[in-house]
Amino acid sequence: xxxxxxxxxxxxxxxxxxxxxxxxxxxxxxxxxxxxxxxxxxxxxxxxxxxxxxxxxxxxxxxxxxxxxxxxxxxxxxxxxxxxxxxxxxxxxxxxxxxxxxxxxxxxxxxxxxxxxxxxxxxxxxxxxxxxxxxxxxxxxxxxxxxxxxxxxxxxxxxxxxxxxxxxxxxxxxxxxxxxxxxxxxxxxxxxxxxxxxxxxxxxxxxxxxxxxxxxxxxxxxxxxxxxxxxxxxxxxxxxxxxxxxxxxxxxxxxxxxxxxxxxxxxxxxxxxxxxxxxxxxxxxxxxxxxxxxxxxxxxxxxxxxxxxxxxxxxxxxxxxxxxxxxxxxxxxxxxxxxxxxxxxxxxxxxxxxxxxxxxxxxxxxxxxxxxxx
Amino acid sequence: xxxxxxxxxxxxxxxxxxxxxxxxxxxxxxxxxxxxxxxxxxxxxxxxxxxxxxxxxxxxxxxxxxxxxxxxxxxxxxxxxxxxxxxxxxxxxxxxxxxxxxxxxxxxxxxxxxxxxxxxxxxxxxxxxxxxxxxxxxxxxxxxxxxxxxxxxxxxxxxxxxxxxxxxxxxxxxxxxxxxxxxxxxxxxxxxxxxxxxxxxxxxxxxxxxxxxxxxxxxxxxxxxxxxxxxxxxxxxxxxxxxxxxxxxxxxxxxxxxxxxxxxxxxxxxxxxxxxxxxxxxxxxxxxxxxxxxxxxxxxxxxxxxxxxxxx
Numbered sequence: 311x312x313x314x315x316x317x318x319x320x321x322x323x324x325x326x327x328x329x330x331x332x333x334x335x336x337x338x339x340x341x342x343x344x345x346x347x348x349x350x351x352x353x354x355x356x357x358x359x360x361x362x363x364x365x366x367x368x369x370x371x372x373x374x375x376x377x378x379x380x381x382x383x384x385x386x387x388x389x390x391x392x393x394x395x396x397x398x399x400x401x402x403x404x405x406x407x408x409x410x411x412x413x414x415x416x417x418x419x420x421x422x423x424x425x426x427x428x429x430x431x432x433x434x435x436x437x438x439x440x441x442x443x444x445x446x447x448x449x450x451x452x453x454x455x456x457x458x459x460x461x462x463x464x465x466x467x468x469x470x471x472x473x474x475x476x477x478x479x480x481x482x483x484x485x486x487x488x489x490x491x492x493x494x495x496x497x498x499x500x501x502x503x504x505x506x507x508x509x510x511x512x513x514x515x516x517x518x519x520x521x522x523x524x525x526x527x528x529x530x531x532x533x534x535x536x537x538x539x540x541x542x543x544x545x546x547x548x549x550x551x552x553x554x555x556x557x558x559x560x561x562x563x564x565x566x567x568x569x570x571x572x573x574x575x576x577x578x579x580x581x582x583x584x585x586x587x588x589x590x591x592x593x594x595x596x597x598x599x600x601x602x603x604x605x606x607x608x609x610x611x612x613x614x615x616x617x618x619x620x621x622x623x624x625x626x627x628x629x630x631x632x633x634x635x636x637x638x639x640x641x642x643x644x645x646x647x648x649x650x651x652x653x654x655x656x657x658x659x660x661x662x663x664x665x666x667x668x669x670x671x672x673x674x675x676x677x678x679x680x681x682x683x684x
Numbered sequence: 685x686x687x688x689x690x691x692x693x694x695x696x697x698x699x700x701x702x703x704x705x706x707x708x709x710x711x712x713x714x715x716x717x718x719x720x721x722x723x724x725x726x727x728x729x730x731x732x733x734x735x736x737x738x739x740x741x742x743x744x745x746x747x748x749x750x751x752x753x754x755x756x757x758x759x760x761x762x763x764x765x766x767x768x769x770x771x772x773x774x775x776x777x778x779x780x781x782x783x784x785x786x787x788x789x790x791x792x793x794x795x796x797x798x799x800x801x802x803x804x805x806x807x808x809x810x811x812x813x814x815x816x817x818x819x820x821x822x823x824x825x826x827x828x829x830x831x832x833x834x835x836x837x838x839x840x841x842x843x844x845x846x847x848x849x850x851x852x853x854x855x856x857x858x859x860x861x862x863x864x865x866x867x868x869x870x871x872x873x874x875x876x877x878x879x880x881x882x883x884x885x886x887x888x889x890x891x892x893x894x895x896x897x898x899x900x901x902x903x904x905x906x907x908x909x910x911x912x913x914x915x916x917x918x919x920x921x922x923x924x925x926x927x928x929x930x931x932x933x934x935x936x937x938x939x940x941x942x943x944x945x946x947x948x949x950x951x952x953x954x955x956x957x958x959x960x961x962x963x964x965x966x967x968x969x970x971x972x973x974x975x976x977x978x979x980x981x982x983x984x985x986x987x988x989x990x991x992x993x994x995x996x
Contacts, residue, residue, distance in 0.1 A: 564791045
């Protein structure tokens with residue numbers, strides 16, 4: 311089985327996938343860089359001629375690519391906040407800066423459409439990822455709407471807001487004081503705000519670092535989770551991130567085990583829930599790079615919730631059924647205190663990077679290759 | 685300090701959730717917790733209804749330890765919504781010795797968002813009470829703070845209102861052995877002064893006091909922790925304290941060195957400063973006192989490293 315992988319060369323994900331392919335004795339995957347698939351670039355070359363399967367990886371971790379995708383998004387959507395292509399190409403690297411998420415997405419989506427169009431010309435090639443489904447999964451509004459339409463339990467959605475003022479109105483309409491605000495096209499907890507507001511008091515817990523400078527407010531991804539409670543900070547966070555659209559959902563409290571609140575990452579491969587990892591946190595954000603711990607699902611049994619694990623996995627499989635063309639979907643599921651209600655928080659297109667976390671003795675990639683070979 | 689879990693033990697007992705599946709068959713050996721879970725809350729359940737269910741239970745009279753957990757997820761219901769039900773039902777709980785008001789995790793309701801009230805009425809309602817534990821400072825008062833038998837008073841807050849400090853300073857608690865106050869920070873409602881604290885440290889009011897905890901002493905760069913430590917040095921109360929707890933705070937060498945200048949610190953059996961900002965040399969000097977010391981969880985000022993979001 312010869313794989314072509316679209317991705318970012320030298321990315322750790324490609325290396326780990328390549329190792330799994332080698333373990334199986336298959337020829338080394340051929341990498342087609344995203345950059346080659348941009349308009350005016352060389353394209354696929356001869357890669358598809360000898361390919362049996364195509365896998366699409368995350369475009370993250372490559373600033374030159376990020377800049378090109380933002381440039382590609384220029385002029386689309388009629389969004390007045392967008393940069394011109396020239397302005398986008400002139401962006402300097404600014405480590406951890408959160409900016410232009412919507413325009414990046416529009417550019418990425420158009421590359422995905424180009425990939426889709428090309429693959430349609432090669433019906434014999436197996437696809438383990440669907441460009442169209444990736445485009446939905448990288449848009450939290452579209453993703454949650456699709457999940458809801460498929461009857462998947464989700465956190466009650468409050469829609470997209472673009473400003474602090476709009477947020478306050480929305481919360482009032484829904485009669486709630488706590489919500490998660492997520493950049494519509496963000497990942498890795500980037501820009502996620504855990505918001506509370508009641509009366510004249512507001513509070514945001516987030517990994518975002520807010521920097522005030524001569525040029526205005528700049529936002530950065532930080533590894534330290536912090537709480538903002540000054541009204542001007544809260545307003546600026548929501549207003550600046552709102553420019554690119556903030557997906558808002560009710561904050562359902564998470565259950566806790568072993569001294570930590572948690573949600574659960576379930577990797578669904580070929581329709582079956584496999585690798586299951588509790589993400590144990592002392593803050594409202596559970597992403598592992600924020601210093602949170604991995605937890606074995608067996609912890610749920612000791613917490614007295616034997617049936618809880620089944621319900622979590624069922625919800626994850628239901629979420630994956632909304633994406634029938636994707637071989638793998640990394641589903642994040644929450645369970646409320648008392649191990650009662652479950653709700654799907656995210657369906658991640660690139661949620662299979664769980665190195666060393668084995669299921670039936672397998673890495674996530676081996677489980678996928680098994681499914682391909684079957 | 686984030687509270688991520690419910691209490692597993694309370695007043696020396698294992699904690700069990702009270703509900704349709706868990707009857708009171710383990711009273712008096714277990715502590716029972718009443719809490720609304722999210723589903724019950726969404727379906728209109730209330731703490732009053734849960735309390736009425738407990739009070740009507742034939743074995744309620746055997747219960748010795750009771751915890752009130754989450755009663756609200758939106759900071760919209762004050763404790764006063766259900767406290768009268770508890771107090772009015774006191775005759776149904778004649779053996780109650782230990783009461784926790786607010787065993788609530790940060791996900792359910794962060795400590796500074798818990799809507800407390802004047803919890804004082806539980807004291808006359810339960811004359812046999814020995815342990816009172818309260819979490820949440822917003823709206824909190826304890827009036828009257830008078831009780832002949834209360835041995836343990838714990839008040840956990842993100843910011844302790846000054847009125848509570850004043851109540852403690854003028855309290856009548858002759859049996860009190862354990863006094864633990866989480867002062868917190870002004871960001872979350874602490875508005876006490878050093879004078880308020882000195883009134884407590886003056887001693888005399890609590891002849892039986894052996895444990896004093898002044899915990900959760902502010903954010904980094906707050907000076908409260910060091911000021912508190914310095915105020916304890918030289919204060920009358922140090923004559924009687926066997927266990928001194930200044931943990932969960934921002935204690936630095938400034939406060940610890942001031943405390944060490946009081947020779948009576950050597951008479952304290954245990955000093956707990958875990959979660960502090962001392963370097964290892966300072967900890968070593970403290971250890972040389974020869975008393976039991978918990979100096980775990982040293983903290984470092986942390987600027988917070990930035991990261992690139994990568995797609996997942």
